[in-house]
Amino acid sequence: MDDGSPPPTPAPDDAETADRVVAEAVARIRAHGERVTVARTAVLRVLADTSGFLTADQIFAEVNRAAPGVHRTTIYRALDALERLGLVVQTRMGQDAATYQLGEAGTYVHLVCRDCGRVERAPGDLLDPVAADLVERSGFRLIPTGAALTGVCRSCFDSLRYRKPRPDAPTAWWQ
Amino acid sequence: MDDGSPPPTPAPDDAETADRVVAEAVARIRAHGERVTVARTAVLRVLADTSGFLTADQIFAEVNRAAPGVHRTTIYRALDALERLGLVVQTRMGQDAATYQLGEAGTYVHLVCRDCGRVERAPGDLLDPVAADLVERSGFRLIPTGAALTGVCRSCFDSLRYRKPRPDAPTAWWQ
């Protein structure tokens, strides 16, 4: 995995939208009777300023640029609290660190390329039929955005490695 | 996550089947021109003796019971090699360690409960329609068994927490 770093994406949406998103989130924290703190607000701010997803470490770096002195541990605890409140969604991308995004943005299913590590987005309803199937079958409630799907992206697949499988290759094309 | 430890599953299939599986895998290593070593054989043996999936650490423990002195690093490198050869499939279960199983057994999609950590299995073709959809849409080749799906199992869902969402709950039921 060499290049799959998530997009830093400075601030594609206008700042006013981000302001509004943060304000709403802060209101919801208050409505839940939890505390609005510098760290939590800063985390929300960073996430609102990004259209993509960020790892805890990236959030840590960004937060400390704006509000120096916030501890790494605090980022984890803030993210945990925000997730409990439904404001932030955690997604696991392959073997790398967990990534976070605002709940509003949790409408994508992520696809991670096993070879190059790049992340694609698919519509959030991609797995709806599967989810319905699973509920009926075993009562398992799927969280579509909870984990990324693994595979091979088009460009990696188009590379020779996958076009000419070895004669003794296993049954499935991707092995 | 308190109880979601994978099943240790001593040896449900008869030992002869396991022998045959290991022999075939060894033959394939040779056919690829790679070396058959004590460590690699031991790893295959352990996986063949288990109907479930094991973490690298569990494999390490089992291997060392049979062949003491094998180093932790070697387990990782052996698993890596076996995965490259298509003999072993790695699956990521939530935030926990990666799990491994023999390629033959890679016909299940795993479902991890976000609350209790238990793992269910669904048929390997569960995601086939989704996979076909993705290839057509963006050329992304899904590896169905590459990552587990996240959700909430029936018994956790049936617990009060999910039956009576808070009035101000987010849109989705699972947040």
Add this chain to the structure above:
DNA sequence: GTCCATATGCAACAGTGTTGCATCTAGGCG
């Protein structure tokens, strides 16, 4: 302003996986 529950800073830790390097060994060859 006072007070208390809770959020934070800090340090130390646990678990998973990786890397560099010296040594050993599998397996091809004579």
Add this chain to the structure above:
DNA sequence: CGCCTAGATGCAACACTGTTGCATATGGAC
């Protein structure tokens, strides 16, 4: 069979992600 070399292993040290215990600081209710 024994020799030889590429590749596998043992070992130690490391990087990274995330967690925990405890003292301190702070949000927000009064």
